Amino acid sequence: MTLLAIDGATKKFDGLTAVNEVSFGLEAGEIVGLLGPNGSGKTTLINLVSGELAVTAGSISLNGQRLTGRRRDQIARAGIARTFQLVRILPSLTLIENVTIPAVFGPGRRTVAEAQEVALEALKQVGLSEMATASAADLTYIDQKRLELARALASEPKVLLLDEWLAGLNPTELAEGIALIRSLKESGITILMVEHIMEAVRALCPRVVVMNSGRLIADEATETALRDPHVIAAYLGEGADA
CATH class of the missing domain: 3.40.50.300 (P-loop containing nucleotide triphosphate hydrolases)
Known part of the structure; x- marks a missing residue:
C-alpha cells in the first residue's frame, strides 16, 4: 500500500x-x-x-x-514532519529544550519526562546527544541543521x-x-x-x-x-x- x-x-x-x-x-x-x-x-x-x-x-x-x-x-x-530551507531553531534554548517541544506534541500524549527521553534519542540519531545542554545559539551551521532535523525526528x-x-x-x-x-x-x-x-x-x-x-x-x-x-x-x- x-x-x-x-x-x-x-x-x-x-x-x-x-x-x-x-x-x-x-x-x-x-x-x-x-x-x-x-x-x-x-x-x-x-x-x-x-x-x-x-x-x-x-x-x-x-x-x-x-x-x-x-x-x-x-x-x-x-x-508528517519537515525541515525548512532556512533553519528554524530556538537559539535562546538549549538543544534538549529545542527538541523536547516537538516531542511533547508528537503522536500520543507524553509527559515532559517522556518527551525528554524521545528528544535525547532524536539528538542521538543526529549526533548531538553529548551537546544536549548546550545553547542552540552556539552551534555551527551544520549542527544547527542537525538540531532542526532532530526536532523533526522527535515527532516520530x-x-x-x-x-x-x-x-x-x-x-x-x-x-x-x-x-x-x-x-x-x-x-x-x-x-x-x-x-x-x-x-x-x-x-x-x-x-x-x-x-x-x-x-x-x-x-x-x-x-x-x-x-x-x-x-x-x-x-x-x-x-x-x-
Whole structure:
C-alpha cells in the first residue's frame, strides 16, 4: 500500500498556478528526490503536504487517511514532519529544550519526562546527544541543521520532508550529511527530499520525481531521469552534462 499519496495536487495564487495537478506516491521506507529548477513548485508542494498551505484542488493522504483540509498540527500528529530551507531553531534554548517541544506534541500524549527521553534519542540519531545542554545559539551551521532535523525526528514521523537540508554545506559536511540521511533510511523512515546537489541525489535517492513550471515531468529511476532530455532541458539546462 502506498504510504503517502498525492493525487492531482494543485495550488493557485491569484491566478498563478504554482502546483498543477501533481500526482505520485511514496512507498514505506523509500527515499525519493524531488527535483526541479528554482520556481518549479517544489517547496510549494512540500508546503501542501505539511499543511503550511491548503490545496486548491486534489488530495493528499497518508496511509489511506486523508490529510487535505486538516490543520498543520493534525497533519504533524498523523505522521508528517519537515525541515525548512532556512533553519528554524530556538537559539535562546538549549538543544534538549529545542527538541523536547516537538516531542511533547508528537503522536500520543507524553509527559515532559517522556518527551525528554524521545528528544535525547532524536539528538542521538543526529549526533548531538553529548551537546544536549548546550545553547542552540552556539552551534555551527551544520549542527544547527542537525538540531532542526532532530526536532523533526522527535515527532516520530512516518514521512520526513527535507527541503534542501544539505544546502550550504562544505564538502566534508556534505559527506557527513549524506551519511546521516542514509542512516535515517536504515531506520525505516520514508523521506521526500528537495535537493539540487546531484552528488547527494545519486547517493541517496534510487528514484526521483521532477517538476517544472508547477507540473510533474518525470517520475523514474534517478539515473534514467538524469539522462532524460526533458529533465536535462528543464533542470540542468540545454546541453548540460548530468
